[in-house]
Amino acid sequence: MTNESNIDKQKLQQTALKVREHIVRMATDGGCFVGASLSAADLILYLYSEWLNIGNHNLNDPDRDYLFLSKGHDVPALYGTFVELGLMEKDRLKNHLSIDDHIYWHPNTKIPGIEFHSGSLGHLPSVAIGVAMDIKIRGGKNRVVCILGDGELNEGTCWEAVLVANAYKLDNLIFVVDRNQFQANMPTEELIPLEPLHDKFTAFGAAVKRIDGHDFDALHNAFSAYPFETGKLNVVIADTVRGRGLPSIERRADRWFCNFTAPEIESLLKELHGEHISQLTSETLVVR
Amino acid sequence: MTYEELLTRQATADERFIVMTAENRALVRNIHAHLGSRFIDTGITEQTMIGAAAGLALRGRIPVVHALASFLTMRAFEFVRTDAGIPNLPVKLSSFIPGFLSDGNGPTHQAIEDIALMRGIPNMTVFAPADEDDLLKMLPEIWTYSAPSYVRINTQKSGYEHAPFKFGKAEVVGEGTDVTILTYGLLFAQTLAAVEILKNEGLSVGLINMRCLKPVDEQAILKAANSKLVVTVEDHFLTGGLYSIVAETLLKYQTTAKVLPFALNEKWFKPSLLPNVLQHEGFTGKQIAEKILGYTTSAVQQTIAVPQFSE
Numbered sequence: 086m087t088n089e090s091n092i093d094k095q096k097l098q099q100t101a102l103k104v105r106e107h108i109v110r111m112a113t114d115g116g117c118f119v120g121a122s123l124s125a126a127d128l129i130l131y132l133y134s135e136w137l138n139i140g141n142h143n144l145n146d147p148d149r150d151y152l153f154l155s156k157g158h159d160v161p162a163l164y165g166t167f168v169e170l171g172l173m174e175k176d177r178l179k180n181h182l183s184i185d186d187h188i189y190w191h192p193n194t195k196i197p198g199i200e201f202h203s204g205s206l207g208h209l210p211s212v213a214i215g216v217a218m219d220i221k222i223r224g225g226k227n228r229v230v231c232i233l234g235d236g237e238l239n240e241g242t243c244w245e246a247v248l249v250a251n252a253y254k255l256d257n258l259i260f261v262v263d264r265n266q267f268q269a270n271m272p273t274e275e276l277i278p279l280e281p282l283h284d285k286f287t288a289f290g291a292a293v294k295r296i297d298g299h300d301f302d303a304l305h306n307a308f309s310a311y312p313f314e315t316g317k318l319n320v321v322i323a324d325t326v327r328g329r330g331l332p333s334i335e336r337r338a339d340r341w342f343c344n345f346t347a348p349e350i351e352s353l354l355k356e357l358h359g360e361h362i363s364q365l366t367s368e369t370l371v372v373r
Numbered sequence: 374m375t376y377e378e379l380l381t382r383q384a385t386a387d388e389r390f391i392v393m394t395a396e397n398r399a400l401v402r403n404i405h406a407h408l409g410s411r412f413i414d415t416g417i418t419e420q421t422m423i424g425a426a427a428g429l430a431l432r433g434r435i436p437v438v439h440a441l442a443s444f445l446t447m448r449a450f451e452f453v454r455t456d457a458g459i460p461n462l463p464v465k466l467s468s469f470i471p472g473f474l475s476d477g478n479g480p481t482h483q484a485i486e487d488i489a490l491m492r493g494i495p496n497m498t499v500f501a502p503a504d505e506d507d508l509l510k511m512l513p514e515i516w517t518y519s520a521p522s523y524v525r526i527n528t529q530k531s532g533y534e535h536a537p538f539k540f541g542k543a544e545v546v547g548e549g550t551d552v553t554i555l556t557y558g559l560l561f562a563q564t565l566a567a568v569e570i571l572k573n574e575g576l577s578v579g580l581i582n583m584r585c586l587k588p589v590d591e592q593a594i595l596k597a598a599n600s601k602l603v604v605t606v607e608d609h610f611l612t613g614g615l616y617s618i619v620a621e622t623l624l625k626y627q628t629t630a631k632v633l634p635f636a637l638n639e640k641w642f643k644p645s646l647l648p649n650v651l652q653h654e655g656f657t658g659k660q661i662a663e664k665i666l667g668y669t670t671s672a673v674q675q676t677i678a679v680p681q682f683s684e
Contacts, residue, residue, distance in 0.1 A: 147432070194460065201431065205455050211421040212456055215428020215436075219391075222410045242452075245421045252416065 107165030116344025155209035156234030207240030236268025298323025442484030472608030489613020503561030566658025
């Protein structure tokens with residue numbers, strides 16, 4: 086661990102708590118993929134706050150950095166981050182699932198700041214490759230981040246993309262794996278084991294770092310080391326916890342998509358702030 | 374001028390163009406020398422190529438992508454639909470050996486549902502040139518049009534000189550009151566021969582090269598329906614291609630016609646060299662003409678023709 090870190094860790098943690106509050110508030114009146122959003126919240130917040138050259142001032146600037154959410158159903162974490170960073174009006178989150186707005190379970194480009202829609206897994210690694218290729222052709226300096234789910238790595242196109250990214254030496258491209266150990270209904274290692282994941286990416290030719298995806302210092306150290314190796318795809322495996330911040334749903338296979346009652350939301354918000362709460366009774370919805 | 378020469382000219386003159394292939398270089402063997410980094414071969418990865426093409430288009434590029442028709446339209450279908458179709462990005466699909474052109478490859482390589490699949494994607498435009506002359510006449514406009522496109526690449530030489538291309542318009546080769554043949558793609562040459570035979574039999578025969586299957590020239594179809602018999606000729610499954618387009622169009626305008634389809638009905642074709650395939654499947658000009666003659670002279674014509682196909 087270096088001491089070069091110049092991030093305000095405490096402030097990031099406070100903001101992350103607010104992002105999680107937004108996520109929890111979206112998990113009612115139809116619900117959302119709350120667990121997968123909570124696992125990705127810290128890394129999304131870190132990237133937008135500290136690392137990516139993107140913000141209100143340059144949303145359409147061809148020299149901006151790009152972030153693609155490939156797993157997609159973690160988009161509540163992006164909305165929460167956008168609100169906290171002033172990229173989206175807070176009141177707009179109340180429109181979640183409203184027919185009059187565009188805030189639904191997967192990302193779409195009607196929301197300023199979202200670069201590409203997703204929802205079908207294994208697509209955005211290749212879309213990100215196209216963007217990274219164009220930046221290389223033009224001699225640009227911008228960087229392209231693509232956040233993948235670990236379950237998403239079941240899709241063969243993710244691995245196709247790693248092969249192609251390395252063939253074209255796309256060191257301006259970073260795949261970040263939200264390694265929360267779960268796919269939709271099952272722990273990954275019980276269904277389609279991914280480990281040793283670091284070795285798999287390395288064998289495919291990528292330069293890999295594996296870190297605690299909830300530790301802002303670790304995130305900062307990893308991304309400050311970009312590019313990990315020139316001429317290679319960069320991969321960050323961010324070890325995370327599905328449902329992070331809510332012990333009552335953390336690491337629970339049946340808490341993937343959640344649609345809580347209003348009293349449960351109030352209870353969960355207290356839990357975010359450290360209170361112990363009793364088990365939740367809401368039935369989870371199966372949304373595939 | 375060849376396909377590759379035209380693409381080279383277009384892409385060298387316009388920096389927006391990127392030429393991509395999923396390691397199918399048959400149509401773009403020499404273009405790398407002209408385009409350098411604007412030529413991208415992603416290897417045997419049709420899905421990744423389409424996704425990357427969408428990413429390039431997102432950055433203002435016009436990617437012209439190449440792969441075998443069956444893999445481009447089926448293996449990568451969801452990528453075409455989701456990454457090019459939904460955002461309406463100008464990804465230009467050039468499909469190699471569509472329809473009967475896969476001749477000896479076998480059913481894995483037979484793209485005979487490609488028109489059905491591609492025209493089902495909102496925003497997608499679909500074209501099937503009759504021959505190389507037709508292909509070269511349509512491509513410049515298709516490539517610079519803002520929507521994604523699917524072109525059944527056909528570099529066969531028929532010797533016919535086509536009328537200038539008009540987007541969304543069919544090419545009316547001839548008009549007739551007894552029979553009007555609607556066709557697209559390489560079977561155009563066979564229908565030309567069929568028309569000659571039928572005319573020698575004293576029939577008034579029209580022929581329309583559809584060219585654009587989406588947007589389709591509805592007026593051309595409605596006009597054809599005024600003749601006593603409409604014949605559709607296509608190297609495609611009966612479902613979802615020109616026969617379906619004609620049916621949809623007639624129903625949309627609350628009209629009807631006698632329609633005799635030549636298509637592949639619930640079957641793949643027997644693989645062989647193209648002339649053998651045409652003969653075996655009953656798609657030579659002579660076979661088409663004979664079947665139409667048999668139909669027009671049949672004593673028990675039904676109000677609406679029911680497609681019947683021999684195995």
